Amino acid sequence: MVLGALLGAGIGIAGGLSVGSLLFSKKRPKDFSFLDAERDPSFDEFQSGIPPSGPVPKDLREALEFTPMWTRWPDYERVAWVNYAIKVLWPHCNKAITQQVLMVLGPKLKDTVLRVGVLEALDVECFDLGDRPIRIGGIKVYETNEDEVIIEAPILWGSNSTIRIAARVRLAGVVVYIPIEVGDIVLKAESRITIKPLVETLPCLGAVTVSLLKEPFVDLSVMVINRLDLMALPVVRDIAQRTVKNVVGDMLVFPNQMSFDIMENGGRAPEPEGMLTIKVLRGSNLRSPGELFTKSDPFVVVEVREGRPVVSSTKSNTSEPVWEEEFHLIVDDRKTQALTLTVKDDDFGWQDKTIGRVRVPLEGMPFMDHPLASYELTLSLDKGRSSGKGKAKPDAPPAAADPRPGHGVARMRVKTIDGWDDVPFPNSASGSEAPEEAAAPSPPAASRSPAVKKDKHSDRGELVVELLFHPFNREAMAAKTETAEAQHPQGPSRLAHARSSRRDYSLKVARGVLTVTLTRCINLQGDGHSDPQVVISLYDQTAKEPIVQKSSVVYNEQSPRWGDKFDFVGISADSFVVFNVKDHAEKDKNGDKKSLGKLRIPVPDVVRNLRIKDVWALQETQQGEIALTLEWKALAFGDKEEHAGEPVQL
Structure with missing residues (x-):
């Protein structure tokens, strides 16, 4: 009884597929393979082929569904040269894609055979994308106020591809050969490509985001035993197309999207490490170069992030200025950044002369290794280069700047519960720790003994600053950014x-x-x-x-x-x-x-x-x-x- 039912069902399914394939094989919808790019008329020929008056013929109206976007919308640009380039590259792309797919699918098919006991083998017998390349149905570029590029590019493909996978199934000791062939893939997808952000570092493209404006149109043929086309059955075709639309819609249809990073972290800067609070206290023995008998009008340019300096006020006619001004600067990465202070003589902006500068690498410095503690640094100013760009543009750092921790630091003190205590640090001149007598106030540069006197390039005075490093909670900042976005x-x-x-x-x-x-x-x-x-x-x-x-x-x-x-x-x-x-x-x-x-x-x-x-x-x-x-x-x-x-x- 049961055997008869199963036998009847099998015969009925096989007969239904055979008859359905014959009845509906000629009722497949039109696809893009009917459009021949080589016979695409020019604009003048197209204009001459349209009647001056009267309705548009029915066949032409039906063909508009499958024509490129530029034939219907004037804001889409025709990109014939792009399609020509794709056509030339297509044979090479076909081979490359085939090799890559076989390389990826091979191990996965073997794993499937091992997991499914009835499978004897599962092989890719043919993978050919055909000789009809993908076409771009026009390009539309949007202009926005953001640092981004938005491109809409409809994709058309009426292929003659052939993909055949053969399964050998063991049933009751008999191995049955079941070939499944997928071919004649038809695709129409209105894609939107967003390149964002645009950054100032090569290759200048942070990430690419791809989405579809609506569900794509997908059609294909699925041949089984005796070349029976399952997709010729209306119910099967509808189910398959609905499944594709649902799956692709959940993944790609806007606002869903897929992003691919071109640069590390998508071109976005990592969360900053912390905030460095610097209080410019005072300077001593500051003199503008070339002016021995007149006093300068000094101001200080402070910089951690390159190209984002902060500038103090100008103290007029003094070589012993007192500022007591506080600034906050962002530290992105202590390993690559340095604190740069440049003291300049204010000369109407375009003739400002550099009195001296000092560059202190952040890596390994005590005020970075012990955050939330106040450190006072006495910095020896080095020779800089004059610049006529005004206060907001500090000089370029010297080419031979010493990257060792402590370079330019004449004295360092930390604030404790008992007052200010001296801190040993690697000396920039000898590389040894500071001597015990460093606890005494540093004498003016002019009164130092010859044994400790610096060379002529470094005798530009001293600058006293107070530093305090505030570390950030990077995980909390990243969470805030994601929530806000x-x-x-x-x-x-x-x-x-x-x-x-x-x-x-x-x-x-x-x-x-x-x-x-x-x-x-x-x-x-x-x-x-x-x-x-x-x-x-x-x-x-x-x-x-x-x-x-x-x-x-x-x-x-x-x-x-x-x-x-x-x-x-x-x-x-x-x-x-x-x-x-x-x-x-x-x-x-x-x-x-x-x-x-x-x-x-x-x-x-x-x-x-x-x-x-x-x-x-x-x-x-x-x-x-x-x-x-x-x-x-x-x-x-x-x-x-x-x-x-x-x-x-x-």
Whole structure:
């Protein structure tokens, strides 16, 4: 009874497949193999082939479904040269892909045979993609305010491919040969390729993200025993296409996507290591080179991140300046970064002379190895090179800078519960530890004995600073970034969405780093002979005074370009930043530099958007625009941050 039912079912299935394959084999839908690229008419021929009036023929309307996007949408560019290049490369790609697939599938098929007891063998008998290459149905490129490239490129493939896999199944001692052949693959997919971020390091492409704008159209033939086409059956075809759409939709259809890193970490900088607080205390015996009888007007340029310096105020007519000014700088990687301090003589910006400089590598220094403890360093200034680029552009480091820890450090002290105690460190001159008499105050350079006197290139005075390193919780910062990006709204209306958002960002509590990239100004007011400089003032609600940073001066330019970057570290999220474009050469009625326009941006807008890149119209002026990029990075300090700066017990 059961045997008869099984036998009848088997005969019925085989007969149904045979009859269905014959009945529906000629009812397969049209595919892209019917479109011949070599017979593609030119524009003039295409225009002449269309009747001047009257309806479009039915066959032409039906063919539009399978034509490239550029034939229907004028904003898609025809890329015939790309398709020609693919056509030339296709035979080579076919062989390379075949070899790679066989290399990957071979071991997996063997494992499958071992796991399934009834399988005697499972072999790839044929893998051929055919001679009809994939075609690009046009390209559309989007322009955005972000550092990214968005490309839409429909993919068309009407192939004559053949992929045959043979299975040998053992049934009751008999080995049955079952070939399965997949061929005539038809594919239409509207893909979107996003290259982001664009970085300033080769190859300049951080990562590539691929998604599909809608479910792809996929059709193929599946031949089994006696070349019976399973896909000729309407029910089977519908089930197969629905399965492909569901699987691909969950993986690739927008907003789902797949990302591939081109550069390490997708071109994104790793989470910073910590924040270095530096307090510039005083200088001694500072003299501008070439001026023996006059005193200088010194100021200090401090830098850890390359190209993002902070500048102290200028002390007029003194060789013993006292600053007592505090700055916060970000440390990304202590192994590759150094603290660079350059003392300059203020000479109207374009003639500033370098008094001296010192470069202290961070790796191995006690103030980095013992965070949250205050260290005082007396630094011996070395000879630098003069520069005419103003305060915001420090000199390039000397080519022969000594990378050893302690280079340029004449004395180091740590704050303890009993006061300030001297700390031994590798001496830059001898490589030995500092002697015990180093606990006494360091004498002026001019009064040192010949035994310890430095060479003529290093006798530029001394600078005293206080340092405190705050380590970050990198895992917490990475989690904050991922959460913010996941909640970040998409699309061009992000700023409006953020302003109307009701989420509580705890702006008065949150602290972070605001990075400002000053790109350019456009069509500033004036006759084209102004010397524009941008003064950036950040007003923190928790600070007594604003944090001020200045760009370099661009001379005789009405549409200047900078590309300067500025970091405002450890600021409150409930702050605002003011950009004041000034004419460095012209004064106003009050004797200050003439303003060419202002702009005020609330920091909460940047916090909610993470990144804003736009062009703003300047205020309080008749004309002029400013192009800026503002980025926010939330900070997460270590567990012992509340004890930062307290005396340590040695």
